[in-house]
Amino acid sequence: MKVSSVPFKGTKDQEAKLLEVIAKYKGQKGALMPIMQEAQNIYGYLPYQVQKIISDETGIPIEKIYGVATFYAQFSMSPKGKYIVAVCLGTACYVKGAGKVLEEVEAKLGIGDGECTPDGKFSLEVCRCVGACGLAPVMIVAGDVYGKMTPDRVEGILAKYE
Numbered sequence: 001m002k003v004s005s006v007p008f009k010g011t012k013d014q015e016a017k018l019l020e021v022i023a024k025y026k027g028q029k030g031a032l033m034p035i036m037q038e039a040q041n042i043y044g045y046l047p048y049q050v051q052k053i054i055s056d057e058t059g060i061p062i063e064k065i066y067g068v069a070t071f072y073a074q075f076s077m078s079p080k081g082k083y084i085v086a087v088c089l090g091t092a093c094y095v096k097g098a099g100k101v102l103e104e105v106e107a108k109l110g111i112g113d114g115e116c117t118p119d120g121k122f123s124l125e126v127c128r129c130v131g132a133c134g135l136a137p138v139m140i141v142a143g144d145v146y147g148k149m150t151p152d153r154v155e156g157i158l159a160k161y162e
C-alpha cells in the first residue's frame with residue numbers, strides 16, 4: 001500500500017470524536033482494531049496524522065499501528081477522491097489492452113493503484129472483471145462505464161469530470 005501525498009485536512013471535530021473513541025477502548029485488550037476501524041469511519045481513511053494521535057493516546061507504537069494499517073485490506077491510508085476511476089484488469093480486458101489504458105490513466109493522473117490525486121479529485125482503483133467483458137477493455141469513472149477503451153480516449157474522458 002502506498003502512502004498518500006494528499007494534504008491532511010482533519011478537523012477539530014473529527015479529532016474530538018477520535019479522542020472519545022480512544023477513551024472508550026483505552027486499556028482494553030485488543031483495543032487497536034476497533035479504534036482503527038472507528039478512526040477510519042471518522043476520517044474516511046487512516047493517514048499518518050491519525051495514526052500518530054492513536055499512538056500518542058494509547059501508547060501503542062506507531063510502527064505497530066502502521067503495520068496493522070498496511071496488513072488489513074479494510075484499512076486505507078489514502079483518502080477517496082471525488083471521482084473513482086476503476087480500470088478493469090480482468091482477463092478479457094487485459095488481453096484487449098487494458099494494461100496500456102491503465103498506464104495512460106496513471107500517467108495522466110500521476111498516481112498509482114489505490115492512490116488519490118493531491119487535489120482530492122480522482123482516486124484510482126485497479127479491479128477484476130466487472131461483468132462487462134463484451135465491452136473490454138473497460139474503464140469506469142464515477143460509475144459511468146466506458147467500453148472498448150483505448151489509451152488515447154483517457155484524457156478526453158477524464159476532462160469531463162470537474
Ligand code: FES
Binds near residue numbers: 089090092128129131
Ligand atoms: S474482464 Fe473486464 S469486464 Fe470482464
